Amino acid sequence: xxxxxxxxxxxxxxxxxxxxxxxxxxxxxxxxxxxxxxxxxxxxxxxxxxxxxxxxxxxxxxxxxxxxxxxxxxxxxxxxxxxxxxxxxxxxxxxxxxxxxxxxxxxxxxxxxxxxxxxxxxxxxxxxxxxxxxxxxxxxxxxxxxxxxxxxxxxxxxxxxxxxxxxxxxxxxxxxxxxxxxxxxxxxxxxxxxxxxxxxxxxxxxxxxxxxxxxxxxxxxxxxxxxxxxxxxxxxxxxxxxxxxxxxxxxxxxxxxxxxxxxxxxxxxxxxxxxxxxxxxxxxxx
Numbered sequence: 001x002x003x004x005x006x007x008x009x010x011x012x013x014x015x016x017x018x019x020x021x022x023x024x025x026x027x028x029x030x031x032x033x034x035x036x037x038x039x040x041x042x043x044x045x046x047x048x049x050x051x052x053x054x055x056x057x058x059x060x061x062x063x064x065x066x067x068x069x070x071x072x073x074x075x076x077x078x079x080x081x082x083x084x085x086x087x088x089x090x091x092x093x094x095x096x097x098x099x100x101x102x103x104x105x106x107x108x109x110x111x112x113x114x115x116x117x118x119x120x121x122x123x124x125x126x127x128x129x130x131x132x133x134x135x136x137x138x139x140x141x142x143x144x145x146x147x148x149x150x151x152x153x154x155x156x157x158x159x160x161x162x163x164x165x166x167x168x169x170x171x172x173x174x175x176x177x178x179x180x181x182x183x184x185x186x187x188x189x190x191x192x193x194x195x196x197x198x199x200x201x202x203x204x205x206x207x208x209x210x211x212x213x214x215x216x217x218x219x220x221x222x223x224x225x226x227x228x229x230x231x232x233x234x235x236x237x238x239x240x241x242x243x244x245x246x247x248x249x250x251x252x253x254x255x256x257x258x259x260x261x262x263x264x265x266x267x268x269x270x271x272x273x274x275x276x277x278x279x280x281x282x283x284x285x286x
Contacts, residue, residue, distance in 0.1 A: 172239060175229065175281050223256050223276040231269035236262045238271060238278060247271065253278075 226240040235248050242254065251259045257274030264270075268280035 172229070172244065175227065176239065178281050220272070221276040223273070223278050225255055226253065226271075226278040228269045228271055228278055228280040231262055231264070231271070234262065236269060236271050236278075 226238050228236055229239045229244065230237040235246055236259075238245050238247050238253065240253075245253070247253060247259050247262075249259055249262065253259065253273060256276065256278060259271060259273050261272040262269070263272070270280070271278040
């Protein structure tokens with residue numbers, strides 16, 4: 001149909017001629033005088049039918065060719081329009097692809113940047129965690145060391161206190177035992193002085209003062225419930241049934257009264273109270 005269209009497009013359509021144009025005109029022959037003219041032969045009718053049929057066939061061919069041409073032309077226009085639309089669509093798709101590639105690249109770069117940032121944060125957090133763990137480990141070691149040292153010091157101090165307390169208790173028990181033994185021991189018998197056979201001398205009253213006997217200080221008894229363990233100028237450590245106690249002048253001792261003096265004698269320290277004397281363990285009991 002394309003070749004037919006091109007052939008038909010190259011030719012100009014010939015105008016359809018009517019049957020009148022196809023009628024042949026036959027000039028009548030000159031009549032001779034005295035001779036009657038004869039009628040012409042009826043050849044016009046078959047010639048007109050032939051031309052009419054040819055014209056009709058040609059018209060059909062032209063109509064078909066024109067229809068085909070118009071159809072081909074419409075199809076060509078449609079194809080051209082479709083090709084233009086396809087080209088536009090292809091251009092649009094290409095633009096969209098370029099934009100999508102750009103968006104994808106931008107998103108990839110942004111995602112990569114976010115990923116790198118996340119990795120950096122994770123690394124920094126890991127480093128911080130390691131530093132914190134290291135600091136905690138060092139702190140734990142220091143605490144353990146201090147705890148160990150403190151426990152060792154407490155153990156040593158406890159051992160020392162126990163040792164000193166044991167030694168002091170043992171010394172006190174020893175002193176108390178000695179004191180009890182001395183208290184429980186009977187006083188030594190006084191040697192009997194041989195009585196002279198001569199009569200006793202009479203007392204002389206010539207030089208005797210006439211003062212009242214109340215002025216003579218009565219000797220104070222030795223208190224057996226207490227013992228002086230140690231002493232100095234103004235303080236004495238006294239042991240008894242109530243335990244050890246530091247006393248000063250003016251203090252009160254149960255069963256011994258108020259402390260009046262703390263003095264060092266020939267036989268050791270002596271604490272003088274209102275009820276008697278508290279002597280050291282070495283003080284003679286007679």
